[in-house]
Amino acid sequence: MASLNVGNLGEYLREQRRNAQLSLRQLADAAGVSNPYLSQIERGLRKPSAEVLQQVAKALRISAETLYVRAGILDVERDRDDVETRAVILADPSLNERQKQVLLQVYESFRKENGFGADPESDTESDTGSGADVDAAVDGAESVQNPHS
DSSP: OHHHHHHHHHHHHHHHHHHTTOOHHHHHHHHTSOHHHHHHHHTTSOOOOHHHHHHHHHHHTSOHHHHHHHHTSSOTTSOHHHHHHHHHHHHOTTSOHHHHHHHHHHHHHHHHHTTOOOOTTOSOOOOTTOHHHHHHHHHHHHHHHOTTO
């Protein structure tokens, strides 16, 4: 079923690209991915990461959430607030990639501490409800923000 979702994603991306009157190369450049990689996504041969989908969605000026659902990364019933929060963090141009990852780790730690399940697509692996994880992530964020301390 995952490959079916990827195929649907590719067809949908191709349709959105054509509606936006962009060539494959133009969209690849705007999204910051290679032309062959984007072509493979459109043909259903590759399953892109959530971050790549975010970049493509931004380039097409469409909802990243729609792409997440079509790619099988996100269930339609999933908590929209969580998705929107993650998307806003990932899209924030004032943060570097390390800061975004630390912020997502802190966010996930707080969600776990408050009884919400872990994100199956998340790269963060920590003990459920562990304050130590939050402290470590905050320490990491502070060192990124204040490299002289």
